[in-house]
Amino acid sequence: MSMEHEHDDESESGRAGTFGDYGGQYVPEALMPALQELEDAYERYVLENEDGFMDEFRERMRDFGGRPTPLQRADRLSERYDREIYLKREDLLHGGAHKLNNALGQVLLAKYMGKERIIAETGAGQHGTATAMAAAHLDMPCEIYMGRTDVNRQRPNVYRMRMNGADVNPVEAGSGTLKEAINETMRDWATTVERTHYVIGSVVGPHPFPKMVRDFQAVIGDETRTQIREQAGRLPDSVVACAGGGSNTMGTFHAFVPDDEVALHAVEAGGSSLEIDEDAGLAPNSATLSTGTDGVLHGAMTKLLQGTDGQIVESHSVSAGLDYAGVGPELSHLVETGRVVPATVDDEAALDGFHRLSRLEGIIPALESSHALGYLERAAGPAGETAGGQRPRDEDLGDLVVVNVSGRGDKDLETVLEETETRDLEAAPDVEVFDG
Amino acid sequence: MTDAGGSPVDEYDSDVEAAIREHHPALITYITAGDPSLADTKAYVEALDRGGADLIELGLPFSEPVAEGATIQAAINRALEAGTTPEGFFELVADLETEAPLLVMTYYNMILQYGAEPDVRPFVERAAEAGLSGIIVPDLPAEEADPLREACDDTGLDLVFIIAPTTEGERLDRIMSHVSGFAYVQARLGTTGARENVSGATHDSLARLSEYDVPKAVGFGVSEGDHAAEIVDAGADGVIVGSALVDIIAAHGPTGSETASRGVASSDAAAALEAKAAELKRGARRGADTITDDHEKQPEPEQP
C-alpha cells in the first residue's frame, strides 16, 4: 500500500497537513478537535495497522468490493492510437466506480473510532452510493447531502442510496451541485461532530482528509504498477486520469509519483468554455488545475475557480462528478511543481470519448472517465480525422499508456442521450439507436 | 459615553476590549453588510448604535458561508445579489460614525483575495484605514492564524477567536492565552441561527471559562432580552446577537428601488432594530443586576 512508500510528501515548509503551499485546516473551531481525533485514528489504524485495521479493510475490499480490478489491454484502442493502451478497470469495482475504496475505508475507520453515524456529500451520486453501500455493509446509519440539480440529473443513484437504507437530503442552495452539498454536510458535521463521521468524497477538505482519502485510493496505482510490470514488462510512459476533486487521480498517480520517467496527466472538465464570467459568477467549466488561482475553499488552500474579489464561482461540466470549483491540495502542489501535467477536455470531446470506448471496446465509461478518454484521442488520435488536420500529436504520452477508467456509465445514459441528440458527435451512433 | 463610571480607554489593550469592559454587560450585534443594500446597512448600523449596541460586527458576504445557518445564509445571498463588494464594504465603513467600534466578520478567502496576490496584508491595512477595530474569521482556527495575527498586530486590529463547546484542555489554554479583544464563546454546536432558549452548553462553557480573566461574549442562538439576561447572569461579559436582527431586516422586505415605500420599509426596519437592540441591552443589564442582587442577598443560591 501507499503508506509503505518512502517518498511521502510532508510539506516543504514543514507544517503538518500541507503539500508545499497547499492544504491546511481552514475550518470552524468546533471541528478542530474532531480533525485531531481523525488524524490520530488515521495514523494508528491506517498508517500503523493497529488492531489489524488495514488487514480487515483489504479483506473487505476483496470480498465485498471485488478487488483487485483488472488492468486490461485495450486492443482496438491500441490499434487506433498505434501504441499500447491499457485500461485500469475501476468501473468493475462494486458500485461501479473507484469511490468504494475511500467510502469503505472511511466507514470502517469511523466504526473503529466508535462513531455512530455517517454523513457524506455527493455530486454525481457515486460517492453517495458508495458510502450508502459501505454503511449498509457495516451497519451504520447514513445520511447523504446532494444538490438539487444533481438529484434531478442523477436519479438512479438517488434510488440506489435509498435502497441501501440511506437518507438523501436535497440541498437547494446555489446551483445545487457538489459545492453546496459539501457546505451543507460541513454544517451538519459542525452540529453533530461528537458522534458523527463525515466521509468526504475526494482528496479535498481539511487535513487529514486529502492524505487519508489518497491512501485509501492508492490501491488503484499500487495494483496498476504491479500489473503493468507483469503484463508489459515495464512501467508505463504515461498515466492518464480524469480529475474532479482528484481522488481517482491521486489514487492512480500516487504510486508513480517517484517514477520520474512516468508522465502523469490529470484531465479536467473544459465544459463549454474556459472563460470565467465574473459578473454572472459562473465558470462554464471545472478546469481548476488548468485555470484556477490559489485560495481557500472547504478547509484547504488549493487552486480554485473564483472571481477577483474571492467569491467562488459556479462550475459546470456535462459530468456531475467533475463539476466542482476546487481540487485536492496535493494535486495543486504536484501541478505547481510540474510533476503532474493538467489538461482540459470539453463536454463534446468527453461525449465522443464515451461513445468511442463503448463502440470500440464494449465498455460504457462514466462521463467523468470519458474525459480521460477524450484526452487520449486528442493527444494520440489519428491526426486530422476530427480537427481538420490541425491536431498535433502529443509526444508526451509515449508508447505505453495507462488510462484509469474510474467508473462505468450506466448512471449517465440519460444525460448522454440528451446531450448526443443536440450535437453532431463524431463517435456517436445514429440517434435512432436511442429512439429504438 | 462611559456609563460604567470607569476607566479611560487606554487602560485596555484595545478599543474592542474597552467597549466591552466599560459598557459591561456589553451588547454585540451582527448584521450582513449589503442586505438589502449598503445604503440600508448604514441606516441599520446607526440604529443599532442608538439602540445600545456596544460593538457592531458587520458581515462581509462570502459565497460559501459554512458556519452560517439558514437566516444568515439568506442575508448573504441578498447582499451578494445586491452586488456587495469588499471595496463597497470598506467605503461604507469609512462613512459610518458610530460610538460602537466596528468589527468585520468574513471568511478567510475574502481576506486573502483582497490584494493582487493571495495575501492577508492588503485587507488588514485597508480595514484599519477604513476605521475597523477588529476581524472575526469563522473558518480560521488558531492553528492557521499566524499570518493574519501578525498583520493585525502590526496595524493594531484585534483578531477575535471563537471558543467552541468542543474546545477543551490544552487547545483551550493556548487559545485563551492569545485572546485579542474578547473571547467569542460559541453557545452551542452547529451554525448561527436564532433559537428559543439558552443551551445547557452555554452554561457549561461559561463555567469552564470562568477561570480565564478575559472578556467573554456569547453568541450563536441568542435572540431575546431574557436570553441576554440568563447569559450575563451565567458569567458572560457580553452577548452577541445576529440572526434575530437579520430576521427583522428580512421581514421588512426585499432590496428596493429608491421608491418612497422602500424608504418607509427601511426606516421601519431601522426603528425595529433600534428597539430590539434596546430590549437586548436591557436584558443584559437585568442579568448583571441579578448577579449584584445575589451578592447582596447571599447566602441565597443563584438564580436557576
Ligand SMILES: Cc1ncc(COP(=O)(O)O)c(C=O)c1O
Ligand atoms: C466515476 C467517477 N470518476 C471520477 C469522479 C471524480 O472524482 P475524483 O476526481 O475525486 O476522482 C467521480 C465523482 O463522482 C466519479 O463518479
